[in-house]
Amino acid sequence: MSGMVNQVRPPRGDEEERTDGSSVRIGALVPLTRPGWAEAGRHLLAGLELAVRDANDGGGIAGRPLELVVRDTAADPQRAVAAVDELAGLGVAALAGEYHSVVARAAAARADALGLPFLCSSAVLDALTEQPTERVARLAPAQSHGWRIYADFLLGAGHRRVAVAAEPSVYWASGTRILRDHLAPRGGTVIELDMRALDPGALCEELVDHRATALLLLVGNPEPAVSIVRSVRRDERLAEIMIGAPAGQPEFAAWATSLGGDGAAIPFLRYLPERLGPLGTRVGTALRERLAEAPSFVAFEGYDTVAVLADVLRSHGVDRARTAESWPSVAVEGTRGQIQFSRTPGISVWQWAWTPVQVVDRDPAEPGRFRILHAG
Template identity: 75%
Template sequence: MTGMVTQETLPGRDETNGHVRIGALVPLTRPGWDEAGRHLLAGMELAVREVNDAGGIMGRPVALVVRDTAADPHRAAAAVEELAGLGVAAVAGEYHSVVARAAAARADALGVPFLCASAVLDTLTEQPTPWVARLAPAQSHGWRIYADHLLAAGHRRIAVAIDPSSVYWASGARILRDHLAPHGGTVVDIDVRDSTAASVCDTLAGRHATALLLLVGHPEPAVSIVRSVRRDRRLAGVMIGAPAGQPEFTGWATSLGADGAAVPFLRYLPERLGPLGERVATALRERLAEAPSFVAFEGYDTVTVLAGMLRSQGPDRAWTPESWASVSAEGTRGRIRFSRTPDIGVWQWVWAPVQVVDRDPADPGRLRVLHTG
């Protein structure tokens, strides 16, 4: 058997009869972060191929039914409804937090299992739900680790270039501010909607900030801000950071070259992969023709978890709302189990490994681990 992926977009069209179908939500076109979507889908496809090579689910092959969310919450919610109508066993994926939140809300309303692969926003659903689980660590967990790195590096005066209209960015700024304040740290917001790259530099110099965090989209305005800061002599000692992980992908290095090095970001990988992780990393590199990001591993682990559940619970959406509690799956980054966590309304893996890394200025193609949590 081989992995089957359908990306048809005609409503009601079904080319997967006889297969166990998993709906896959991924951002494949702009304004979605299409590079992240490509890695997420590559990981999911690889896992499907391996599941099918091992006999599928109770002798039935698995098929991904892929829908491009393009970072649009309404499009994602509609896709969940369509996929439920097609009879998928579960829905999985998504990278953008606000989009994942819309998908989770619709899955909860329809009683469709949804395993969120990458989105980190703490509040995926307004109320606790039995139908949604998540692999990625919650934003409050990962971003506190990032704040610890800032403190350890001696940074107390932090500026954030932010689009505050984004729930995700606003939530990140609040987490940083709350964690840094007891240690004497201050956070100054620079609203990019009212700023140019040059005025961001002026604010940094005027506030004597030692670090600038990019809580903005990539490539713009992130690329323009980085270039301006790097070229401003007043800011020679200012560290630039991107906790959301923009520098993880090759598009960052392609856009910025040496200017994109030494920009710490969060990555959800262990310092060393185990045998399964190493094998999957090799296969993903061949599939992507580049080094796999942590998002690709999240995609692989997502399908691995769902395949295990479908084998034990049945392929026709027969599990109960408490089925997530029975999961114990060997993933690429450790054993995955789900539990209930205070202030997080979904079933959560506590926790995927977290690193703060950057690109080595001496070799921007190499990543350096700066901090683990």
């Protein structure tokens, strides 16, 4: 459905589109149901909604209210493409959102083909589009940037024999390649373990046989990630192994709820500065109230997405071509720093280079608290 920002909810089949024709509409792609990572989607949507509310409290777009038209992608690329087609037909000025990289890639390709500007909030896959495009921009750091920082953390912690428990995916395969390319010249080894062929018990045997000192979870959440963590934690032979999750599975409250203390001390990537400035602090407080829990970095990504688009629409009008031409001139104070876009080698879209990157984990003494282990 669509609605004014303080009425936006996940789409329901029994509701029809409602608009009085006077609003400026932004289409939002969000994973709200499984197999999508619905918890991440809920945080992303909370940030998008809050920023639209703030934009409207500040006068909207040249006196016209900003409206969010939300579509659930459910982590399905085909569903996302259909949503892009629908949103383009509804006359949205721009497209925002998406968390899953493979889904965002499909949406970006379709938006580019339709001439619809797309500001991607959270997906990190380097090749977000096959060919360079002027229409797509991204807030999240490219995977090659963030995962190299994670690899530096592994090296600094003394890990040279790193196993990856991986499922088939362009995203996981890309992550494995980035880790290997960064670790190999520095004396590190990446051991690939195919989770299509291994259950958690068999995985533990492989870890022992390969003498791995670190295991990275390149798998879906909650399963099989939760089952793998439980099995490894209970295997006395693996008491010294470090479990890591560069994609950020432990960021969300459900992780701690599912695993308790077993879910602590599992380093992951998140995209926040060490300290938030005044805007980030204010937005964080509002997001906590909206979510009834601590906001993840994904919620801040959602807020910053709409903050950028609102600024562009105010400055350049609602014409799609002008919006697409405006990425190089963006200079917006976001919740996590000054946002500007540039062309980055190897990246086919306009990129914020770079969002703050941290490696953090949940404190074993207090799993609700995060410890910053490394920053880049």
